[in-house]
Amino acid sequence: xxxxxxxxxxxxxxxxxxxxxxxxxxxxxxxxxxxxxxxxxxxxxxxxxxxxxxxxxxxxxxxxxxxxxxxxxxxxxxxxxxxxxxxxxxxxxxxxxxxxxxxxxxxxxxxxxxxxxxxxxxxxxxxxxxxxxxxxxxxxxxxxxxxxxxxxxxxxxxxxxxxxxxxxxxxxxxxxxxxxxxxxxxxxxxxxxxxxxxxxxxxxxxxxxxxxxxxxxxxxxxxxxxxxxxxxxxxxxxxxxxxxxxxxxxxxxxxxxxxxxxxxxxxxxxxxxxxxxxxxxxxxxxxxxxxxxxxxxxxxxxxxxxxxxxxxxxxxxxxxxxxxxxxxxxxxxxxxxxxxxxxxxxxxxxxxxxxxxxxxxxxxxxxxxxxxxxxxxxxxxxxxxxxxxxxxxxxxxxxxxxxxxxxxxxxxxxxxxxxxxxxxxxxxxxxxxxxxxxxx
Numbered sequence: 042x043x044x045x046x047x048x049x050x051x052x053x054x055x056x057x058x059x060x061x062x063x064x065x066x067x068x069x070x071x072x073x074x075x076x077x078x079x080x081x082x083x084x085x086x087x088x089x090x091x092x093x094x095x096x097x098x099x100x101x102x103x104x105x106x107x108x109x110x111x112x113x114x115x116x117x118x119x120x121x122x123x124x125x126x127x128x129x130x131x132x133x134x135x136x137x138x139x140x141x142x143x144x145x146x147x148x149x150x151x152x153x154x155x156x157x158x159x160x161x162x163x164x165x166x167x168x169x170x171x172x173x174x175x176x177x178x179x180x181x182x183x184x185x186x187x188x189x190x191x192x193x194x195x196x197x198x199x200x201x202x203x204x205x206x207x208x209x210x211x212x213x214x215x216x217x218x219x220x221x222x223x224x225x226x227x228x229x230x231x232x233x234x235x236x237x238x239x240x241x242x243x244x245x246x247x248x249x250x251x252x253x254x255x256x257x258x259x260x261x262x263x264x265x266x267x268x269x270x271x272x273x274x275x276x277x278x279x280x281x282x283x284x285x286x287x288x289x290x291x292x293x294x295x296x297x298x299x300x301x302x303x304x305x306x307x308x309x310x311x312x313x314x315x316x317x318x319x320x321x322x323x324x325x326x327x328x329x330x331x332x333x334x335x336x337x338x339x340x341x342x343x344x345x346x347x348x349x350x351x352x353x354x355x356x357x358x359x360x361x362x363x364x365x366x367x368x369x370x371x372x373x374x375x376x377x378x379x380x381x382x383x384x385x386x387x388x389x390x391x392x393x394x395x396x397x398x399x400x401x402x403x404x405x406x407x408x409x410x411x412x413x414x415x416x417x418x419x420x421x422x423x424x425x426x427x428x429x430x431x432x433x434x435x436x437x438x439x440x441x442x443x444x445x446x447x448x449x450x451x452x453x454x455x456x457x458x459x460x461x462x463x464x465x466x467x468x469x470x471x472x473x474x475x476x477x478x479x480x481x
Contacts, residue, residue: 053086059076062111068122109167143409151220162230177378271285
């Protein structure tokens with residue numbers, strides 16, 4: 042994989058230098074689409090670099106050119122577009138797009154950015170280079186995790202198969218719901234990497250995490266609900282690599298990546314010197330945190346030995362009196378990106394939707410063909426397979442797969458027998474997908 046290169050160093054430098062923020066009404070436009078394609082290339086190259094362990098030039102370029110704040114602004118802007126403009130767009134009577142893929146790309150933009158941030162935030166200098174926007178990113182992660190907890194009380198994310206029915210717009214809305222779940226899981230990882238930098242975060246950021254949002258208690262709720270795990274047909278399933286996968290009995294005691302991210306974030310938020318000096322252990326916080334003792338088994342501590350320190354902290358906490366809420370007067374910075382974007386666009390949501398309906402999401406057939414060619418060049422099959430986190434799995438039995446559906450190229454199978462058995466379900470998506478590819 043180390044020989045596979047999507048971007049030459051000079052190309053990556055040009056793409057990073059060119060990153061900029063767009064207004065909400067510009068999303069989906071020609072210039073915006075070009076930047077989305079560039080971001081996807083940077084995203085895939087960053088994953089290739091990290092996987093090959095041969096240095097990470099994308100991360101270095103983003104820091105050198107001061108582009109992490111730009112990515113945070115773009116992330117929150119597309120989040121606002123999805124919340125404020127997309128619902129209005131769907132309600133417009135004359136909104137009958139010939140093809141929903143241009144809208145899908147805007148919805149997918151948030152996933153692209155958070156995925157890139159997850160890849161590069163592993164490095165401490167990236168967190169530091171975010172500067173004041175780290176406050177906005179903390180707020181963003183808090184919003185996503187709060188929705189994740191709320192969703193887990195209502196049956197979890199929608200099934201992928203359910204999106205194969207209904208009108209194209211209904212299907213798009215289902216895809217957006219599933220995408221939102223995956224984005225929230227990426228936000229969890231980004232938050233964990235931010236907590237790795239407790240010693241370099243500003244007092245305002247620490248206060249935001251520990252007091253304003255009380256992230257330790259939110260993470261306890263996440264562990265309790267574990268929205269990335271479920272029981273299906275008497276079998277344990279976990280959401281990994283974009284799909285639900287059955288966990289074999291021999292692997293069920295193994296700590297999942299997402300559970301590990303929560304535990305490491307809790308360790309940082311509770312036991313770092315900066316947090317211990319500032320986190321107020323009220324009676325509510327004490328009650329929530331002591332719930333963790335039920336999860337701290339010997340098997341878990343064997344896999345994450347540092348959690349023995351957390352176990353000792355909780356044993357001490359159980360014997361101490363709760364602290365009264367602090368009422369200190371603190372002057373602190375507040376996040377400003379969401380508030381600024383909302384102030385600039387308040388009362389304009391319908392006007393933005395109508396503008397985009399006329400000028401962005403109603404392309405001609407020739408424009409669609411041209412854009413389809415550009416997408417095909419961006420999403421090269423060899424690169425997509427190289428950045429895949431693991432060996433493809435059979436869509437029917439979940440075994441390792443080596444054969445791909447020849448018609449749509451989307452699903453994998455371990456054998457012809459499994460492909461035939463799965464056709465009744467897969468056929469509903471396979472035929473439209475193949476027809477769409479031929480239209481391009």
